[in-house]
Amino acid sequence: MTMEVGNHSTIADKYPSRVSDTPEITDRKDPVVYSSWTEDSPLTKEQSDFFEQNGYLFLEDFLPAREVEALRAELRKMLEEYREKDADGVIREPGGREVRSVFEVHKNNMLFKALSKDPRLTGIVSYLLGGDVYIHQSRINFKPGFKGKEFYWHSDFETWHVEDGMPSMRALSCSVALEDNYANNGPLMVVPGSHKKFVSCVGKTPENHFKDSLRKQEYGVPDNDSLTKLVKEHGIDTPVGKAGSILLFDCNIMHGSNSNITPYPRSNVFMVYNSTENRLTEPFSGQAPRPAYIAERGNG
């Protein structure tokens, strides 16, 4: 399938979505791990294979306690600051002032900027994505205790492709746990192996959809039958662990989280790395791109 978009020449859309009334599950057309493993690789062979097969990798105790404490203190400061102050990239919980996410923390905060460039992390990311990378998006997600809302199933890539113009599956997210994650405080659930399928979603994206979608997802949502099929085949994994652990997950893995009524808050830093060979083009929806604080369009 090809489509005319903006001033661009004709670009092949490898993963059409939100263009049909019936959903479809198709095969991934891109690699998952873009490097060949050697003994010098920053992951073990087992870790690299696990990521390739399952679409995610959980690394316990990645950051030492004192670094986590510094990041958590910074996060608390930001949560307080933005409770009152409005700014681009500050997303609130539906129906209140409670901060749900703050975007672009790799630019507007020194500590999180340093974290995003930490060679312990970028070494692994460059290995998996095969070469130079840049930050496509970064954010802190606050999932408060008592009233943390659910986040419905989705593939990040589906959104980044349709709404931001990311051409190929050559990006991944790194989530750094700033609090202990438990099975019961609304942790991230993933469908292992789902990254090798692309679930096209039905319906057309409304203009300026992003303002609501960051609070509550309504478009780009997979249908029940496709989800049931994926989960029947692959099950659901819930990688949880102590603060300081990191979760790397492929841009196309199906993931979501339940609500959190426990008193335990759950806050994570998300950093999305994209290959410099996979820079954004015009959105495949044909609509205006989302703002740069959600999807970096420059040199990152």
Next chain:
Amino acid sequence: MTMEVGNHSTIADKYPSRVSDTPEITDRKDPVVYSSWTEDSPLTKEQSDFFEQNGYLFLEDFLPAREVEALRAELRKMLEEYREKDADGVIREPGGREVRSVFEVHKNNMLFKALSKDPRLTGIVSYLLGGDVYIHQSRINFKPGFKGKEFYWHSDFETWHVEDGMPSMRALSCSVALEDNYANNGPLMVVPGSHKKFVSCVGKTPENHFKDSLRKQEYGVPDNDSLTKLVKEHGIDTPVGKAGSILLFDCNIMHGSNSNITPYPRSNVFMVYNSTENRLTEPFSGQAPRPAYIAERGNG
């Protein structure tokens, strides 16, 4: 504390709630297990002690598979039937026709009636509550896959006391799992040991509050500080297991559940047994009692 209620003489309110602007945590004034254990008791000494200390008991494989299958088939029939048909005791999910609960299944359905009188079950319940019991309330809860809503923390007794006039803590719930329960499909979470404390809630109950409270709890909700204190001291248990398992839990244990975005539905039969020595009096709120399908006021 004493209060005038309706036509009744003055009745001591052992557990005042929704009468003050500040919450309070007080000690339980009633036993948990009302019988002395002997070798003839229907629970082992360890099981009986576990219930006394933790306020709940999980019994795996309580019902054989063929009985569970029969109950599940019946449940599916009812779910279909009540999707269209309105009836007293049919509670829907907020904002839709989806059935959340059907009450009084021990009266209006032969299979669930037989289950409620099953001696395997009533033997244990009579032991724990010390003598004759009757059904105070029964219901089926449907927690559908994909969009099962959370149910916030609460003590059942707080509601039954304030809104129904249950004088003492001498009741318990039995939840029969009709589907497999997993950590990730919104299972019941309990705060073990919390049954020995009473958390009074703030605010006054509006008239006819029950119509909304069964869909979404807003009154009789414990405050964050009290919950945090209980959870810090006791933690959270999430007893999960296969279909056919049962969970017995004390009327005053703090419990709740998160949402369920997984494709796995979670349906349970709840039967609340009350001691015949603990029959309802006028509601301690001084307001009109809730309908009989929610709180049996006759001979059960």
